[in-house]
Every structure is written in structure tokens, then in C-alpha cells.
Amino acid sequence: MEFIADMMLGRLARWLRLYGYDTLYGVEDDDEILRMAGAEGRVILTRDATLAERARRLGIGVVLLESNSFEEQVEELRHFGVEFKELFPANARCPKCNGLIRHASKEEVKGKVPPSVYERYGEFYVCTDCGQIYWPGRQWREMVKIDRKLRGGE
Ligand SMILES: [Zn+2]
Structure with missing residues (x-):
């Protein structure tokens, strides 16, 4: 599973990288987020219901996170089927840039x-x-x- 996280989810994005998930972060424009998710088969992570609705209409995978708390967001992703198992450095990505x-x-x-x-x-x-x-x-x-x-x- 690969992700693209919206600008409100910086901490979550860094942690997904630490657990080895390819996660893009830093794209501000919603149209660009939708385009990249569609082109690269990434699941969008967002706190924005409007963006989530647009993604659903386009058939793009999306998780609309309800909580502001990082720990609860992790729980929400677990319900979605994301596992937080192998922490850095095994298979990890750089929390700063998503590099290997x-x-x-x-x-x-x-x-x-x-x-x-x-x-x-x-x-x-x-x-x-x-x-x-x-x-x-x-x-x-x-x-x-x-x-x-x-x-x-x-
Ligand atoms: Zn890096």
C-alpha cells in the first residue's frame, strides 16, 4: 500500500515512512493530490471531507481520518488494514523525504x-x-x- 497524505497529516506521514510505507507528503493542491494518487495508485489520506468525496467519485482509494490526534489516526488506519509492524530501520523510508x-x-x-x-x-x-x-x-x-x-x- 502506498499513500499520499494531505498537508494536515505531516506527523502521520513521517511515521508511515518509518514503518516502511511509501508516503508522499507536501503536495498542497487538491487537484494535484488527486492526479498523483490516480496516476500512481496511491491511497489518499486526508482530514478534508470534500477531498475525500472527490476521490471517491473518481474511484481513487481514500481514507478520511476523523481524529486530530496522531495516535487515534494510527488506530483509524489499522481499521483500514494498515499494519504498524516493522519499525525503522528495517525496510524503512526516510521520514524527511520518503527516500530509501x-x-x-x-x-x-x-x-x-x-x-x-x-x-x-x-x-x-x-x-x-x-x-x-x-x-x-x-x-x-x-x-x-x-x-x-x-x-x-x-
Ligand atoms: Zn531522505
Whole structure:
């Protein structure tokens, strides 16, 4: 399942990427969202009933999310059949740009991460599109915590 999320769903879009779902985000124009979803077979995620109705009329897959809360939106997607199983970095996409993440060697990231990070960590990943480097630091631990919370809701 691939998605295109409207501008109100930034946090949800980032998390879908972290769970490995190809998710476009950042397209502001509804016509463009409909066009891309139709052309690429993406399911539209939106909080906008008008956009959802337009998508349905065009036969495009759409989930109209009712909640403003990220945790509840995850629940709504679960009801739709979306699984939140394999968290970053396995099969994950870059939360910033939707690019694919791959493992990076320690040598490869030398000089590209702060020296303290380079010294302390041995595990690195890099986005094949934007080049963002990831390691199991504070942000990563926060992510794992939220993942546990989301799964606890299952
Ligand atoms: Zn990226």
C-alpha cells in the first residue's frame, strides 16, 4: 500500500515512512493530490471531507481520518488494514523525504556526523535520496518509545 497524505497529516506521514510505507507528503493542491494518487495508485489520506468525496467519485482509494490526534489516526488506519509492524530501520523510508534507507559503514559517515556521535555509535544508516544520516541516539530512542506505545494500543 502506498499513500499520499494531505498537508494536515505531516506527523502521520513521517511515521508511515518509518514503518516502511511509501508516503508522499507536501503536495498542497487538491487537484494535484488527486492526479498523483490516480496516476500512481496511491491511497489518499486526508482530514478534508470534500477531498475525500472527490476521490471517491473518481474511484481513487481514500481514507478520511476523523481524529486530530496522531495516535487515534494510527488506530483509524489499522481499521483500514494498515499494519504498524516493522519499525525503522528495517525496510524503512526516510521520514524527511520518503527516500530509501540503507545501512552505512562507520568509515562512510566519518566527518558527516558530530565527532562525539562518531565515537559513541557503531550503527549508522543513510537516506539514499537526501543523504540524511541516522544512528541509534536520543531521537531514535524516542521513536522506539512511541512505537511501543502504539503497539500497546493493539
Ligand atoms: Zn531522505
